[in-house]
Amino acid sequence: MADRKEQDALIQQPDAEAEAEPEPEPEQLTGCGASALCDPRRKPHRFLVLMLMCSLSFGSYFCYDIPAALQTQIKQDMKVNSAQFMQLYAWYSWPNVILCFIGGFLIDRIFGIRLGTIIFSCFVVVGQVLFSFGALLNKYWLMEAARFVFGIGGESLAVAQNTYAVLWFKGRELNLVFGLQLSMARLGSTVNMNIMGPVYDAVERYIGVESYYCLGITFFIGGVTCLFSLACGLILGYLDKRAERILHRKSHGTEKVIKLSDVRYFPLSLWMIVMVCVFYYVAVFPFIGLGKVFFEEKFDFSPTHASAVNSIVYILSAPLSPFFGLIVDLVGKNLMWVLLAVSTTLGSHCLLAFTFWNPWIAMVIMGCSYSMLACSLWPLVAFVVEPHQLGTAYGCMQSIQNLGLAVVSLGSGAILDMSGYFMLELFFCACLCVALIFALLLYLINLFQGGKLNLSTRERRKLEDQSRS
Structure with missing residues (x-):
């Protein structure tokens, strides 16, 4: 499998036998192909790849938050x-709940990262088109079915994006790269939160047709972003294939093949990471999905003001995610950042539940905490599983995350209809308490096992140097 060899070439350290073999000479580039932007061995080209990599999720996250x-x-x-x-x-x-895990396995074992990315991007495009037709035809069941199709591609595309990041950047500012990926994704959500309302109003004003018809047209306009992300995936696939040829990735490392049964042997620390992820995100995404009306009712905000405060988490995460990623790269101590992020997010929900303080305070805290957690938690997976298992591990993590999001999305809507926003906030606080417990357990497990999840950057580099010698 090409991508297994790619990952071994860039991530795994070669064994003694591999070191004894002469390495093939890199391909000599000529003409414009030898320029800094076109040479995969040089930083400008890697920066171009990073921008395309980050743009993979822009359309998916933009359309995810259209509702x-x-x-x-x-x-x-x-x-x-x-x-x-x-x-x-x-x-x-x-x-x-199932397909993220299967998608990660397909990336690792069957499709490879390039083909998998393109396939999942196509699912996102098709899902958004069907969603738009559902509104256009006033068929809510079709909108629900379309979100199912959209979901097949959306989360598996995120698995592919994470695998790309580790493939190209492990050992090279990986926390920063995860922060930049989140930044671009949240930029999509932020733009969506602030322009789709005015777009709907403009469609209704200038076309003057039935309301559900305006919804359909508005959804089609938003779907253009999915085509943009698909185009980025195609270009990225070409550049990655070209880099494989130029850098002779296939000639390095030892090929390993993952089997589904390997999941049984994933370390306990990975499952702790998964639990922190699940119980944290179910207190953020469903809240934002229902937050606009919450701010209108509790704080008497106008719809425009409510949309602005509801989107501040995404607005802040765009610049802060790469900033915190850079800080974590410089300092290390990932688990300490995770504990801090979960604790401060819990504090922000307590402010929203128990006080009438200006909600901008709580939402700014939540935005900073969310950015901090994303760039410190997700890279931990690369430190606890083998390189050839990365896609499957990330897929498993997002599968369980989506199970939690699916259950909590239904439950939060029911809680809101029956008991109101106060009880809903108490529920979100309880979820964050569980996330905090798992984060503490992860810290203790890592401490007692002498793990490397909470090493400083200096300690981690020293350990890597020792492993090479």
Whole structure:
């Protein structure tokens, strides 16, 4: 498998037998191909690859949060309640309870990272087109089915993106790269939160047709971003194939093949990471999905003001994710950053639940904490599993995450309809307490086992140098 060899070439340290073999000479480039932007051995080319890599998720995240940006319009035009509205998020998550894991395995074992990325990007495009037609035809069941199709591609595409990041950048500012990927994804969500309402109003004003028809047209306009991400995936695949040829990746390392049974032997620390991820994200994404109306009702905000404060988490994460990623790269101590992020997010939800302080304070704290957690938690997977298992491990992590998101999306809508926003906030606080417990357990397990999840950057580099000698 080409991609297994690619990962071994860039991630694994060669064994003694491999070191004894003469390495093939890198291909000599001529003409414009030898320029810094076209040579995969030089930083400008890697920066270009990074930009394309980050753009893979822009369209997916933009369209994922379209329901949150148009919550009031969808509920009014499609005549649904909060529980039915949240099914749009649940149907996105349900397929990924299984398919993220399968998608990661397919990337590792069958498709390879390049073909897998393109296939999953196509699912995102098709899902968004069907979602738009569902609104256009006033068929809510079709919108739900479309979110299912959209979800098949969306989360598996994130698995491919994470695998690309480790393939190209492990040992080279990986935390920063994860932060930049999150930044671009959140930029998509931020732009969506702030422009889709005005786009809907403009469509309604200038076309002057039935409301659900305006929804469909608005969704089609948003779907253009998915085509942009697909184009980035195609270009990235070409550049990665070219780099494989130039750098002779296939000639390095020892090929290993993952089997589904290997999941049974994933270390306990990986499952602790997964649990922190699940219980943290279920207190963030479903809240943002319902947050606009919360700010309108509790704080008497206008729809525009409510959308702005609801999107501040995404707005802040765009610049702060790479910033925190760089800090974590310089300092290390990933687990300490994870503990801090979970604790401060819990504090922000407590402010929203128990006080009438200006919600901008709590949401700014949540935005900073969310950025901190994403760039410190996700890279930990690369330190606890073998390189040839990365896609499967990330897929497994996102599968369980989506199970939690699907259940909590349905549950939060039901809690809101029956008991209101105060009880919903208490529920989110409870989820974060569980995440904090698992983070502490992970810290203790790593401490007692002498693991490297909480090493400083200097300690980690020293350990890597020793392993090479």
